[in-house]
Amino acid sequence: MIAWTLAYRNLKGAGLRTWLNASILSLVFVLILFINGLLDGWNQSAKQDSIAWEFAAGQYWAQGFDPLDPFSYQEGLKDWPQSLEGTPILWRQGSIYPDGRMYPLIIKGIPAQQELLALPTALLAQSQAQFPALIGHRMAKNCQLQKGDRLLMRWRDQKGSFDAQEIEIAGVFDSPLPSVDQGQIWVDLLSLQAKTGLENKANIWVAAKAKPQSVAGANWQELEVLLAPINKIIEAKKGSSQFSYYILLAIALLALFDTQVLSIFKRQKEIGTYISLGMSPKEVQLLFTLEGGLYAIFGLFLGGLYGAPLLYYLAQNGIPMPEMADEMGVSMGKAIYPVYSWILILKTSLIILASSFLVSYWPARKIARMSPVAALKGKLQ
Amino acid sequence: MKEDILVLKHIYKRFPLGEGEFTALKDLSLNMQAAEFSGLVGPSGSGKTTLLNIIGGLDQPSEGEAIVLGQDVANMSAKAAxxxxxxxxxxxxxxxxLLPVYTVFENVEFPLLLQKKSKAERQKTVKEALEWLGIAHLxxxxxxxxxxxxxxxVAIARAIVKRPKLILADEPTANLDAANAHNIMRLMRRLNQELGTSFLFSTHDEKVMAYLERIIHLRDGEIEKDEAQIPKTVSE
Structure with a gap:
């Protein structure tokens, strides 16, 4: 307790030196929280968007179906039991011809009345067109299409024969999820089933409830499994950003280490005085270590003072994302709302505290080996 | 008969010097009684400060016995010292x-803080010490x-605030002008007489010597002469 009191007094008395060290540590603290909070917020919103637009409570996949293997779309089909709650989706390979250019895509048939997913399929029901279709804004941009445009769409029926018909873009939806947008077009399930001769068939069933019932000829895909690629992308991004903030932390710790080394060199007489007044070298060593640790505590406190309102503001109002962020291939809304968990705050605080104590202890070990007489004379090199 | 507060027997202190060694104290024996006002006097390099450091437990003799206030300072652990x-x-x-980032009050309070005295006791004792030395306003x-x-x-206040039995003063007037040197010496003499605190000085300042009851002359690490004198009085 005395050592804490003395360390506090020393740092309070050191004035500018204390503020400089505390400021740089506070900056690192706030930046680490910000970067991690941003990635966690991105992760959370990407998952929420995926659940809302694509996965709901999980999916049944017809046996043999693999969304990454176009050849499986034909084999991985089944009739789904009526007792299931949710919405079926039929996948077919096809192509559209905007302005005469061929554009291969996946045609997805979904019930126009469904309300489980955020896709605005009601537009399909409301449309007066003979064969209405929905596309996302990325797809619209790539193919230079807009609502009301008519174009030719071609597909294969269940026997492999080509068929084609003019479709009308009934709506362009704005989804943060590229996986329901790029390279695909949404049409009414019944129409697609009828045009492909695949009545009552679908490749997947998006479940409304988390607890699945066993369905013969289908595999249940847990939500966690479906969301795993997002986790992997975020973890990869975290890994690369961690590198940058660890460099930042290392610079801050280097400044602290430098201060401590200089302190021990410049404050030799003070160290000798402490010892002559009755502190043991180990106690002086502890005092200097605590001083270094206190820089971190001050830094965390200072970071809290200006970081808390700043980070709170960003969490509430979000950080606008530039247009190009859309091209990163993972769900990203127009703004990311950072999320700061208690675990993140605690973990970051502990990392800064522990590393500050460590870099302070390192040079302070020299004190225990100092001769008090040489220290009093200020003769140590 | 006053008790001996300091008993040094056959003290040697050697320092490594190049490939050999330098002997700073040679077979030095010395006794000092309670409430003495004595000084180690000698030229630079005579071993005054080395001897004070050994008595203060800041350094250990290479050889010999050093009993200070009944404690064997020659064989103490760093913590015990x-x-x-x-x-x-x-x-x-x-x-x-003085500790540069502390106020005068905090500097004087420091030894009491180490003794884990209560805040009320610290404040009372520090205030008394500052008033006694006429520096309460600082x-x-x-x-x-x-x-x-x-x-x-302030340094004297810090030394006396814990009422030690022995004060070791290393060239205490070397950085002071003549008037201040006399004032400081009178103060310490008053302390010695009123509180019975023993003082051992290391000095080659004649102003200091004039106040001493006993002068121990050192030369090349040995006691050259040990003499008693009638000191200058506080009122002079």
């Missing part, structure tokens, strides 16, 4: 060695705002 200094000894340095000043004389008074 620190505890001994904190409870029994006061130090006064040539350059005052309590909130930092050392860099003090004159030499004021700084040394």
């Amino acid at each position: 620190a505890n001994f200094r904190n409870l029994e000894l006061g130090f006064i340095f040539q350059q005052f060695n 309590a909130n000043k930092k050392p860099d705002k003090l004159s030499g004389g004021e700084g040394q008074r």
Whole structure:
């Protein structure tokens, strides 16, 4: 307790030196929280968007179906039991011809009345067109299409024969999820089933409830499994950003280490005085270590003072994302709302505290080996 | 008969020097009684400060026996020596060695803080010490705002605040002008007479010597002469 009191007094008395060290540590603290909070917020919103637009409570996949293997779309089909709650989706390979250019895509048939997913399929029901279709804004941009445009769409029926018909873009939806947008077009399930001769068939069933019932000829895909690629992308991004903030932390710790080394060199007489007044070298060593640790505590406190309102503001109002962020291939809304968990705050605080104590202890070990007489004379090199 | 507070027997202190060694103290034996006001006098390199450091437990003799206030300081652990200094000894340095970031009050309070005295007791004792030395008005000043004389008074206050039995003063007037040197010496003499605190000085300042009851002359690490004298009185 005395050592804490003395360390506090020393740092309070050191004035500018204390503020400089505390400021740089506070900056690192706030930046680490910000970067991690941003990635966690991105992760959370990407998952929420995926659940809302694509996965709901999980999916049944017809046996043999693999969304990454176009050849499986034909084999991985089944009739789904009526007792299931949710919405079926039929996948077919096809192509559209905007302005005469061929554009291969996946045609997805979904019930126009469904309300489980955020896709605005009601537009399909409301449309007066003979064969209405929905596309996302990325797809619209790539193919230079807009609502009301008519174009030719071609597909294969269940026997492999080509068929084609003019479709009308009934709506362009704005989804943060590229996986329901790029390279695909949404049409009414019944129409697609009828045009492909695949009545009552679908490749997947998006479940409304988390607890699945066993369905013969289908595999249940847990939500966690479906969301795993997002986790992997975020973890990869975290890994690369961690590198940058660890460099930042290392610079801050280097400044602290430098201060401590200089302190021990410049404050030799003070160290000798402490010892002559009755502190043991180990106690002086502890005092200097605590001083270094206190820089971190001050830094965390200072970071809290200006970081808390700043980070709170960003969490509430979000950080606008530039247009190009859309091209990163993972769900990203127009703004990311950072999320700061208690675990993140605690973990970051502990990392800064522990590393500050460590870099302070390192040079302070020299004190225990100092001769008090040489220290009093200020003769140590 | 007063008790011996200091018993040194056949003390040697050797320092490594190049490939050989330098002997700073040679077969030095010395006794000192309670409430003495004595000084180690000699030219630079005669071993005064080395001897003070050994007596203060800051350094250990290479050979010999050193009993200070009943404690064997020659064979103490660093922790025991620190505890001994904190409870029994006061130090006064040539350059005052005040802790620069503390106020005068905090500097004087420091030894009591180490003794884990209560806040109320610390405040009372520090206030008394500052008043006794006539520097109560400086309590909130930092050392860099003090004159030499004021700084040394603070250092004395810090040394006496814990009422040590023995104060070791290493060239306490070396950084002071003549008037301040006399004032400081009178103060310490008063302390010695009123509180019975023993003082052992290291000096080659004649102003200091004039106040001493006993002068121990050192030369090349040996006692050359040990003489008693009638000191200058406080009122002179």
